[in-house]
Amino acid sequence: MTTEVATTGPPTEVLPNPTAGRGEQQVVAVLEQLRVRPTTRVALVVSAIVGWAGLAVLSGGVADTADFAVEGTVAVTVAAAVVAVVIVLSWSIAAIGRPAALSHWVAGALNRRAPWLVASAVWLLIWEWTTAKTGALVPPYFxxxxxxxxxxxxxxxxxxxxxxNSTLLLVLGFAAGVFAGLITGVLTGWSAQANYWVHPILQYIGPVPALAWVPIIFVTFPTAYAGAVFLIALGVWFPVTLLTRAGVNGTPRSYYDVAQTLGGNTRFLVFRISLPAAVPSIFTGLFMALGIAFVTLTVAENFGVNSGLGWYINWKKGWSAYPAMYAGILVMVLFCGTLMTALLRARAVALRWQKDLVRW
Known part of the structure; x- marks a missing residue:
């Protein structure tokens, strides 16, 4: 006679199994998508359509107050209407199910982005209503x-x-900092003698914010632009060096033993064992460095460079041209977000072997 033991409690999350077959992985993917109930998905999509269509009606159908009367109202109306139409078309494609590949992709995109579509529509509706339509938030600050x-x-x-100008300055400083950081990180991680001399610099000078060196850098360098490039490179250098060094030090000793047994020389051990093993850690350093580079870029552009998005935002603020300042901030947000997304895609390609082992 057997006794069955009933277990209670919340269902455990289903994680991908690296050793599972393709069919099992597809089942897991389907289960992940079903975590949002169909009725909830429909409600979210309908809410997004209503929200963006409502924004188009509000923007185009209700007159602006005198303080906010500008020529950009039509653009907001058209943009909101286009977003609503795109959501409707996407929902139709997902419901029809043909073509299968496109339908599956669209359904997944709607499932992931529907909450954000609703939230952004609600935010824009509140923003439009409290500024242009009612004047509850008055210029010039709003x-x-x-x-x-x-x-x-x-x-x-x-x-x-x-x-x-911002892109060029950021690329030059970021590339120089990454190049120097990779070299320093590999040297300190591989050579005990190099680590002896460089580690104190990393420990005491590295954590100092790059902006603290502004007075010295812009006096020392012949041009403000060269100083700005060095300032960004300095901010990037520290996290890249630190994480590269950690990745090289964390490489299992057994990897080197096997390579040496097969006849690998020092160059092979460094470039074919240490660096590939340190790539996940290096990407962590790159993400940290990119955030530091954005901050340093904005400040550096206001110390003698007199060009770039950071300079534009500060210049418009000085003239109390707040709508133009917000436009510059919007471009800056898109600029930084695009670069961060590109780095995420690069990591996904470089570390595609981790796809079923690490959940990002």
């Missing part, structure tokens, strides 16, 4: 969405020029 779009379009030439 701006309506159409004012920001109008200023962005009017200053598009200067904004594009500032974006290009």
């Amino acid at each position: 701006a309506a969405p159409q004012q920001i779009l109008a200023e962005a379009w009017k200053d598009r030439g200067l904004l594009l020029s500032s974006l290009g």
Whole structure:
């Protein structure tokens, strides 16, 4: 006679099994998608459609107050209507189920992004209503969405020029810092003698914020631009060095033993064993460094460089042109988010072997 023991409690989360077959992994993926109930998904999609359509109606159908009357109202109306139509079309494709590949992708995208679509529509509705339509939030410190779009379009030439200057400055400083950090990290992680001399610098000088060196750097360097590049590189260098060193030190000794047994020399051990094993740690350092680079870039552009998005934002703030300042901030947000997304994609490609082992 057997006795069955009933267990109670919340269901455990189903995690992908690296050793499972393709069919089992597909079942796990389906179970993950079903964690959101179908009725909830439908409600979210409908709410998103209603929210964005309501924003289009509010923007185009209700007159702006005198303080917020600008030419950007049509752009907000059209943009909101386009988003609503795109959601409707996407929902239709997902419901029809054909073509299968596109339908599956669209359904997954709606499942993931529907809450954000609803939240963004609600936020824009509140923003539009409290500024342009009722004037509850008054200028100059508060701006309506159409004012920001109008200023962005009017200053598009200067904004594009500032974006290009910021991109160039960031790329130069980030590349120099990453290059120096990789070299320093590998040397200190591989060589005890190099670590003896460099470790005190990392310990005492590395944690000092790069912005603390501004007075010295801009006096020492011949041009403000060169000083700004060095300032960004200095901020990037420390986390990349630290995490590269940690990755090299964390490489299992057995990897080296096997490689040496098979005849691997020092160069092979460094470039084919240490560096590949340290790549996950290096990417962690790159993410930290990119955030530091954004902060340093914004400050460096206001200390003699006089170009770039950080300079544009500060310049408009000085003239109390707050809608234009918000437009610059919006471009800065898109700029930083795009670069961070690109780095995420690069990590996904470089570490695709971790896909079923580590959940990002």
